[in-house]
Each structure stands twice: as C-alpha cells, then as structure tokens.
Amino acid sequence: MMIMDLLLAIILLAVAYVVASVFYPMLTGGAGYTPTPRNKVVEALELAELSRDDLFYDLGCGTGAVLVEASKLCDHVKGIEIEPLRWFIASLRARDAEVILGDLFKQDLSDADVIFMFQYAGRINDRIARKIKNEVRPGTRVVSYLHPIEDMRLVRKRDDIFVYEA
Numbered sequence: 001m002m003i004m005d006l007l008l009a010i011i012l013l014a015v016a017y018v019v020a021s022v023f024y025p026m027l028t029g030g031a032g033y034t035p036t037p038r039n040k041v042v043e044a045l046e047l048a049e050l051s052r053d054d055l056f057y058d059l060g061c062g063t064g065a066v067l068v069e070a071s072k073l074c075d076h077v078k079g080i081e082i083e084p085l086r087w088f089i090a091s092l093r094a095r096d097a098e099v100i101l102g103d104l105f106k107q108d109l110s111d112a113d114v115i116f117m118f119q120y121a122g123r124i125n126d127r128i129a130r131k132i133k134n135e136v137r138p139g140t141r142v143v144s145y146l147h148p149i150e151d152m153r154l155v156r157k158r159d160d161i162f163v164y165e166a
C-alpha cells in the first residue's frame with residue numbers, strides 16, 4: 001500500500017510539474033509553451049535569409065525544433081530557454097547548437113545576426129524589442145512568428161511570419 005501511495009504521489013508531482021512548466025515562464029514576462037509548426041520554422045528561416053556565417057538565436061527555444069532546423073543552415077546557433085525540462089530536451093535534440101538555460105532578458109544579444117522569437121504580442125514583444133534595439137548591431141534581422149513587433153522596421157512579411165531589421 002505504501003509503495004502504491006508513493007508511486008501515486010510521484011505521478012501526481014510529475015503531472016503537476018509538467019502542467020506548471022507550461023505556464024511558469026509567464027511569470028518572467030515571457031510566453032508559455034507552444035512549438036512553432038515545422039513548416040513555419042522552415043519558412044521563417046528562409047525569409048530570414050540565414051547564411052552559414054550568421055549567429056542565430058532563438059529566444060525561448062522550447063524543445064529545440066527551431067534550433068535543429070537552423071543548425072542545418074548555419075554554423076553558429078544559440079537557444080535560450082528558462083524552463084529546465086524543455087532546456088534539457090532541446091540540449092539533447094539540438095546537438096550542434098549551444099542551448100543556454102536561463103532568462104532571455106538577461107542574455108547579451110550583441111553578437112546576434114539573426115534573432116528568432118515566438119513570444120506574445122504586446123507587452124512581452126515590446127520589452128524584448130527594446131532589449132534588442134539597445135543591444136544589437138544595426139541590420140540584425142529579427143523574425144517573429146505569429147505576433148508582430150511594434151516599433152521595429154518591418155522588411156518582409158509572409159502570412160504570420162514577420163521579419164524586421166534592427
């Protein structure tokens with residue numbers, strides 16, 4: 001009986017962790033977890049005109065789907081993820097990328113050539129956009145899936161993929 005109780009408690013804790021992990025990043029001001037569909041990732045990277053020498057970031061890289069595709073086109077790929085389980089999965093999946101466990105708002109982005117993000121419209125994107133504009137070189141491309149970014153120069157758009165230049 002004791003073993004069954006223990007097992008049940010472990011299962012409940014695991015389920016609670018997985019549910020909480022979806023929403024917990026929102027406490028830091030970022031988005032919860034929804035992966036970008038693969039066809040959209042491929043389109044977004046094409047629109048970003050990624051080249052081998054570029055340094056590519058995914059801000060809030062989730063389980064690493066974007067990092068895997070970006071690594072096929074580019075030699076320098078970095079992802080930042082705040083949620084440990086997703087960070088761990090991304091590290092296993094995206095072997096050619098550097099996957100950083102941490103808060104995107106604390107990462108220095110000054111070396112970026114291309115930044116991908118799938119966060120939320122409004123306050124979150126505005127805050128990230130301010131950080132990007134303060135840190136990156138002029139001409140750095142910023143690709144946002146699904147949500148536009150206010151106050152940044154739009155250079156290309158296809159459906160729900162927006163490409164800006166800082």
Ligand SMILES: C[S@@+](CC[C@H](N)C(=O)[O-])C[C@H]1O[C@@H](n2cnc3c(N)ncnc32)[C@H](O)[C@@H]1O
Nearest residue numbers: 025030031034035036060061062082103104118
């Ligand atoms: C909508 S998902 C996008 C995942 C991935 N980029 C993709 O497109 O498939 C947003 C991700 O950002 C992460 N995130 C939210 N706030 C963050 C923060 N402050 N620092 C790092 N990652 C964050 C979440 O944990 C989540 O995995």
